[in-house]
Amino acid sequence: MMHIDRGLGAGRRAAALAIAVALVAAPTALAQSSAAEGIAKYREALQDGNPAELWEARGEGLWKEPRGPAKASLEQCDLGLGAGVVKGAYAQLPKYFADADRVMDLETRLVWCMVKLQGTSDADARKNPFGNGTDRKSNIEALVAYITSESRGVKMNVSLAHPKEAQMYKVGDKIFYFRGGPHDFGCVTCHGADNQRIRLQDLPNLTKVEGAQKAYTTWPAYRVSQGELRTFQWRLNDCFRQQRFPELEFGSDASIALTMFLAKNANGAAFDAPAIKR
Amino acid sequence: MTARRILFAALFAAILVGCATSPSDDRISVDASTMLKSSFKARGQAGLDRLDQDDTQRLCSEAAGKTPPREVAERIEKQNLATIQYPADGKLVGDWKNGEKIAQEGRGKQYSDDPAGPVGGNCYACHQLAPQEVAYGTIGPSLYRFGKLRGYGIEMQRYAYGKIFNSEAFAACSTMPRFGHNGILSEQQIKDVTALLMDPASPVNQ
Amino acid sequence: MADPMKIRASLVGDTTEVKVLMSHEMETGQRKDAQGVVIPAWFIQTVTVTHGGKTVLAAQWGPAVSKNPFVSFKFKGGAKGDKVTIAWADNRGDKRTDEATIA
Numbered sequence: 001m002m003h004i005d006r007g008l009g010a011g012r013r014a015a016a017l018a019i020a021v022a023l024v025a026a027p028t029a030l031a032q033s034s035a036a037e038g039i040a041k042y043r044e045a046l047q048d049g050n051p052a053e054l055w056e057a058r059g060e061g062l063w064k065e066p067r068g069p070a071k072a073s074l075e076q077c078d079l080g081l082g083a084g085v086v087k088g089a090y091a092q093l094p095k096y097f098a099d100a101d102r103v104m105d106l107e108t109r110l111v112w113c114m115v116k117l118q119g120t121s122d123a124d125a126r127k128n129p130f131g132n133g134t135d136r137k138s139n140i141e142a143l144v145a146y147i148t149s150e151s152r153g154v155k156m157n158v159s160l161a162h163p164k165e166a167q168m169y170k171v172g173d174k175i176f177y178f179r180g181g182p183h184d185f186g187c188v189t190c191h192g193a194d195n196q197r198i199r200l201q202d203l204p205n206l207t208k209v210e211g212a213q214k215a216y217t218t219w220p221a222y223r224v225s226q227g228e229l230r231t232f233q234w235r236l237n238d239c240f241r242q243q244r245f246p247e248l249e250f251g252s253d254a255s256i257a258l259t260m261f262l263a264k265n266a267n268g269a270a271f272d273a274p275a276i277k278r
Numbered sequence: 279m280t281a282r283r284i285l286f287a288a289l290f291a292a293i294l295v296g297c298a299t300s301p302s303d304d305r306i307s308v309d310a311s312t313m314l315k316s317s318f319k320a321r322g323q324a325g326l327d328r329l330d331q332d333d334t335q336r337l338c339s340e341a342a343g344k345t346p347p348r349e350v351a352e353r354i355e356k357q358n359l360a361t362i363q364y365p366a367d368g369k370l371v372g373d374w375k376n377g378e379k380i381a382q383e384g385r386g387k388q389y390s391d392d393p394a395g396p397v398g399g400n401c402y403a404c405h406q407l408a409p410q411e412v413a414y415g416t417i418g419p420s421l422y423r424f425g426k427l428r429g430y431g432i433e434m435q436r437y438a439y440g441k442i443f444n445s446e447a448f449a450a451c452s453t454m455p456r457f458g459h460n461g462i463l464s465e466q467q468i469k470d471v472t473a474l475l476m477d478p479a480s481p482v483n484q
Numbered sequence: 485m486a487d488p489m490k491i492r493a494s495l496v497g498d499t500t501e502v503k504v505l506m507s508h509e510m511e512t513g514q515r516k517d518a519q520g521v522v523i524p525a526w527f528i529q530t531v532t533v534t535h536g537g538k539t540v541l542a543a544q545w546g547p548a549v550s551k552n553p554f555v556s557f558k559f560k561g562g563a564k565g566d567k568v569t570i571a572w573a574d575n576r577g578d579k580r581t582d583e584a585t586i587a
Contacts, residue, residue: 049554054507174310177342181328183455192343198415227551244387247321254317
C-alpha cells in the first residue's frame with residue numbers, strides 16, 4: 001500500500017475543484033464557502049509530511065555545527081531567553097537586546113550571532129536571506145525553520161516593556177497605515193477589513209486580534225506553489241513588492257517595526273508554525 | 279513690530295498644529311517616515327521617490343484605515359477632481375475586449391516587472407466583472423452589470439471614466455488606485471476599461 | 485550531495501507505518517527559466533525500501549511527482565528497534581540512502 005503526495009498536482013486538483021464548484025452554482029456565498037472548504041481540505045491533506053521539516057532538520061544542523069572564521073556553533077546565541085535557549089524563544093520576539101541596544105526580530109538576531117560568535121562579516125551573514133532551489137539555499141531560512149519549530153504550541157508573549165519596544169510598536173502601527181507609491185497602496189489596503197479576497201485568496205484582517213493571531217502564528221510556512229520555506233521577513237518583503245514599493249531591506253528597522261506590530265497583536269495565541277500554505 | 283507679528287504668527291501656527299493631532303503622534307509619524315526612508319532600497323523601476331507621499335496619501339495614512347473627517351474628505355475629493363483629464367476627442371468608451379485583457383493583467387509597476395510593460399489594471403483582483411471570470415476578489419464592490427443597472431448615458435460614462443482616472447475624486451481614501459492621475463494606465467487603456475463597464479455588448483452587462 | 489531524508493517509522497499493531505520526506509527538486513523538464521530556456525528534467529527514478537535484508541517497497545517514479553516528495557506506506561513484519569533503510573536514485577546518477585529505527 002503506497003500513497004504519494006503530489007503537492008503541486010494536488011494543488012491543481014483543488015483549484016479545479018474550486019472552479020468547478022463555482023461554475024455549477026452562481027457565484028454566491030454558498031459557492032464561496034464550498035471553495036473555501038475545498039481549499040481547507042487540501043490544506044488538511046498537506047499537513048502530514050510538511051516539507052518544512054526538511055528545512056527544520058537542516059537548520060538544526062546549522063545551529064549546532066561549528067562554522068565561520070571563528071569555527072563556532074550558534075549554540076551560545078542568546079535569542080532573548082538566555083544563551084542557547086531555543087525552546088519558546090520565538091514566541092517572545094521581537095524584543096530589545098541590551099548588547100545591541102536595538103529591538104531585533106529573529107532574523108536580525110541570527111545575523112548578529114553569526115557576526116559576534118562565528119566571526120562572519122555582516123554582509124556575508126545577510127547575503128542570502130531568501131533561497132531559490134538547490135543552487136541557492138538560504139541558511140537563514142533553515143535556521144528560522146528550526147528555531148520557530150521549537151516554539152510550536154507556545155503562546156505568543158511579546159513585551160512592550162522597554163521604551164524602544166513600545167516605540168517600535170507605535171512606528172510599526174504607523175507604517176501599517178502608510179499609503180504610497182503609484183498605486184497608493186499600504187498594508188491596510190488588503191488587510192484592513194474582514195472577509196476580503198484578492199482573486200480567490202482570503203486576506204486576513206490584521207487590524208483585529210483574531211486576524212493578526214491567525215496570520216502571524218502560521219509563518220514561516222512551506223509554500224507549495226514555490227517549493228520553498230518562507231519566513232516572515234520574506235512575507236513582508238514580497239507584500240511591499242506587490243504594493244509597488246521599492247525593495248524592503250532584509251532586517252531593516254521598518255521590517256522589525258511591522259513585525260513587532262503584528263507579533264504583539266498576536267499575543268495570547270499559540271504559535272503554530274512552520275505551517276504549509278498553497 | 280514686524281518681528282513681533284512673525285512671532286505671533288509662528289505661535290498661532292504652532293497652536294493650530296497642536297490642536298490637529300497630539301504632538302507625540304506627529305513625532306511618531308515623522309519617525310515612521312524617517313525609518314521607511316532608511317529601510318528600503320531602489321530596485322528596478324521602483325525608486326525611493328515612491329516613498330514620498332502626496333497630500334492625499336498623507337491625509338489618508340493619517341486617517342488610519344477610517345474615513346477621514348468631513349472637511350478633510352472634501353478637500354481630498356476637490357483636489358483630485360481637478361486632476362481628471364477627459365479625452366480631447368470626447369470619446370470615453372473604447373474596446374471592451376481590450377478592457378477585459380487590461381482587467382485581467384496583474385503586472386505593471388512592481389520592481390520585478392519589465393518597465394517596458396505590460397501594465398494592467400488588475401481589476402479582477404478586487405472586483406467581480408464579467409461572470410465568466412470566477413476568480414475575482416472582493417476588496418471592491420461587484421461591478422457585474424455596471425452599465426445595465428445604471429444606464430449607458432454620457433453622465434454615467436463620464437463617472438466611470440473619471441472614477442478609473444482618479445478614484446479619490448469621488449470617495450476620499452478609497453482603496454482603489456488612481457490609474458490615470460498616477461500614470462498607471464494610458465488614456466486609451468482607461469477608455470477600454472470604461473467600455474468593459476459601459477458597452478452594452480460587454481460580458482459585464484449580459 | 486542531497487540533504488538527508490526525514491523518516492518516521494512506527495509500529496501500529498502488527499504493521500509498521502513509514503513516512504518519508506525527501507529533499508529533491510523533481511524538475512519536470514517542461515518548465516522554462518526567465519530567459520525562456522528549458523530547465524532540464526531532474527527527478528528521482530527509483531525508490532527502494534529494505535527491512536531485515538528484504539525489499540519491502542520498490543517504486544519507479546517519473547517527473548510528475550512533486551518537489552520535496554512525501555511517501556507514506558505500511559508493511560507487516562517489523563518490530564520495535566528494527567532498522568528500515570530507504571534509498572533513492574535520480575536520473576542524474578545522484579543517490580541517497582538513509583536509515584531509521586522503528587519506534
